[in-house]
Amino acid sequence: MFKSELIKGAADAPGVYLMRDAAGQVLYVGKAVSLRKRLLSYTRIDQDGARSKTAVMLSKVVRVDTMLTRTEKEALILEAGLIKQHRPRYNVILRDDKSYPHLKVTVQEEWPRLLMTRRVSKDGARYFGPYASPAAMWETLRLLNNLFPLRRCKGEKLPPGQRACLNYQMERCPGPCIGAITPAEYRQRVAQVLAVLEGRQRELTRNLELRMNSAAAALRFEEAALLRDQVRALHQTLEKQVVLSRQGGDQDVFGFARREGQVAVALLFIREGALADKREFVLDEPLDDDGEVLAELIQRFYEPAQRLIPRRILLPFAVAGAAALAEWLTEKRPGPVRLAVPQRGDKKALVSMAADNAAQVLVEQQQRRDGWERLADSIQRSLQLAAPPRRVECLDISNLGGREAVGSLVSFHQGVKEPSRYRRFRIRGQDTPDDYAMMREVLLRHLTRAGAEQVLPDLLVLDGGKGHLGVAQAVVAELNLQDPPALAAIAKDRQGAGERIFRPGRKNPLALPSHSPVLLFFMRIRDEAHRFGITFHRKLRGRKQLSSRLDQVPGVGPARKLALLQKFGSLRAIATASPAELATVAGIGPELAVIIHAHLH
Structure with missing residues (x-):
């Protein structure tokens, strides 16, 4: 108490x-x-x-x-x-924001770019999102790249002395590097991109139609045809959007549902009267009453400086400190923001639809929990565990002849990926292909830390056979953990056609049919660990291959290496360049260019 x-x-x-x-x-x-x-x-x-x-x-x-x-x-x-x-x-902390993609317009640059990012920072750029559906984000990106293409080259500034790239030849870039577009025309194109991302497609369509008619009247038929194609594409996009408000305008609509202590919130983004996107949040047993929970979620959601705040926010009920919250949002927008609880009409219908979406989230959550409980019971029976597992982790080792060896660990909580618990380990003590020694090193490091943080898994799965399982048993016994995880290993059979699961104390592997849900779950987490590890391993190998040859050239340090890569783009291009071409790079004179060319050949 x-x-x-x-x-x-x-x-x-x-x-x-x-x-x-x-x-x-x-x-x-x-x-x-x-x-x-x-x-x-x-x-x-x-x-x-x-x-x-x-x-x-x-x-x-x-x-x-x-x-x-x-x-x-x-x-x-x-x-x-x-x-x-x-x-x-x-x-209430919206931890999942970083996992959603955003579209970024680098308006702080002289020649802005449009790109996808998962990291939002205070760099002066405009960010749009997060997009709940990556597919919707990529569709938007493709539409904008086709209608209003911006430059795609990397870097804040245009590379000097460059000829037009392939994107310009394919009409995917306006060619600012060769002066094919004026700064004013380019800024107008950026404004059109921003209008689409802000949900102002109808306003943009009307402006394009006026320009198209004006160009046709002035007999500029090529310009009019280009504008006509842009208008048609925008109309096709608008037809896909569901019009939810006859009054038009931008508004965010919150729906709220609570079930047995769990809360779900659905957020509908209405832009120019049409549904543009949707976000969903699930909170496990939040503190305080519904009005305070929703107020805190609204504050957390609109806190990032890049978040687009509409003039009207519709709520299912009054929230705590609504006046102060509206004043705070007004300063962030900037401009008046109204928090409204509609009682009738279209706005009330929008809130009801958002509430239905929130309730459906809880239904789907319950269905997933029920499905996992059945699978966890099957895992307990098949592996003869003391209790059904809640958190299952899988460990995999990736290496190439012992070089650049890494360990990868993935975590699933109640059958769902838990990316915040994923871990990568660069193996320090082994330069020879000894899987058992590598497994022992990673297990010692992971279980020591997890035990200290009291976040040990209920079940730890190893990608390997009986030998790997024996290593894990020895490590667990050595660490004398207070609540050690149950252990299992999965490996292909000797013919490579099927999968076998090993458990401590059993001479033979478990006999599970190929369609067994338990076996399929083990294969899924093993494949996820392999995917997670192999991408890291390839990254390390590529980094080493790229750096080793240049780092061995006398007189080439980090600054000159970076200048070479920025100029030529890749190690292969540097190797094929002549000494005269190498000498044109800043900091590389004729003598050093000859040394670099000789070393790479």
């Missing part, structure tokens, strides 16, 4: 509070109009029948720090900064 002694002296004023455990770690950061009233509400949790996650957190709290602010909006801003700093375990 939360002790009232922890909040003695709390002021009846707006501010932020930090709940800490015995180690001083911040468990939760919250804001309130009245700190005293908000903290007193936690002392009544037991009587009010709180959900288990809230009670567990409060049982760990040994200290509460408070910070006073002048207004509720200041408390909101301070809370956001403290959550970003401490990343508290019990706050």
Whole structure:
């Protein structure tokens, strides 16, 4: 139970509070109009029948720090900064944003580019997304590259003294490097790209139609034909979008659903009255009531500086601190932002549709959980485990004759990939092809750290046979782990036609049919570990092959190597260049050019 002694002296004023455990770690950061009233509400949790996650957190709290602010909006801003700093375990944190792709327009450059990225940074560029569907993102990128192509060459500045590339010859680049397009025309093209990404296709279509008619009237038929094709392509895109609001305009619509402590939120992006995209969030047993949970999620979602904020945000119910939240969003936009809870008409229908989407997310989550529980029970019976596994990890070793050896570990939680728990290991102690020694090194490193962090898996699967399983048994015994994972290994049979699963204490592998769900799951996680490891291994091999030959040339350091690669693009191109061509690179004179050419040949 939360002790009232922890909040003695709390002021009846707006501010932020930090709940800490015995180690001083911040468990939760919250804001309130009245700190005293908000903290007193936690002392009544037991009587009010709180959900288990809230009670567990409060049982760990040994200290509460408070910070006073002048207004509720200041408390909101301070809370956001403290959550970003401490990343508290019990706050709503949208950890999945980095895994979704964004489209980036480098408007800070003289000649902007359009590209895909998964990393959003404060570099002055415009970011659009995140796209819940990578397929939708790639379709948008293809459309823009076809309608309003921008330059595709790398680097913030145009490479000097270059002739037109193949993209220009194929009409996939306007050719700014050779002066084929003026800066004003290029900026107009960038503005058209931004209009599409901002959801202003109808406005852009009307402008293009006016320009097309004007060009046709002036007998500029080639220009008019190009504009006609752009208008047709945009019309085809608009026909695919579902018009949801007859009033048009941009708005974000939130839907909310709660089921047995789990919360799902669906967010519909309406642009010019049409559904442009959708995002979904699932929160396991969030603290506080629905209004506070939704307010915190809205704050976390719109916090990134690059996020596009519409003028109207529709909500299923009133949220805590709505006035301060609207004021904060207005400053970020900039421009007025209205948080509305519609009661009738089209807007109410939009909120109801978003709520239906949120409820469907919970139904699908439950179906996945039920499916995993059946599979986990089958794994327990087949492998004779003490309990059904929740977290399953798989370890694989990749090497080429012992060189550039790496270990790759993937993690699945309740049957779903857990990328945040994926790990890669560069094997340090072996330069010879000794799989057992490599496996032992990686197991020691991983299990030692996982044991210290208390995040050991329930089941650890090895890509290998009985020998690899024996190595894992020895490592587990050596570490004397408090709650050691169950072990298994998967390997192809001697004919290479089927798969076998080995378990400690069994002489022969498990006899599972080829269509067994247990065997198929083991093959899936083994293939995922192999994929994850082999990409890292290839990257290391490529990096070594690229660097070794240039690094061995006397007089070529990191700066000159970078200049060579920027000029020629690849090691093969450098090797085929003549001494005279090499000498044109900044920092490479005629004498060094001869040395480089001789060394590479």
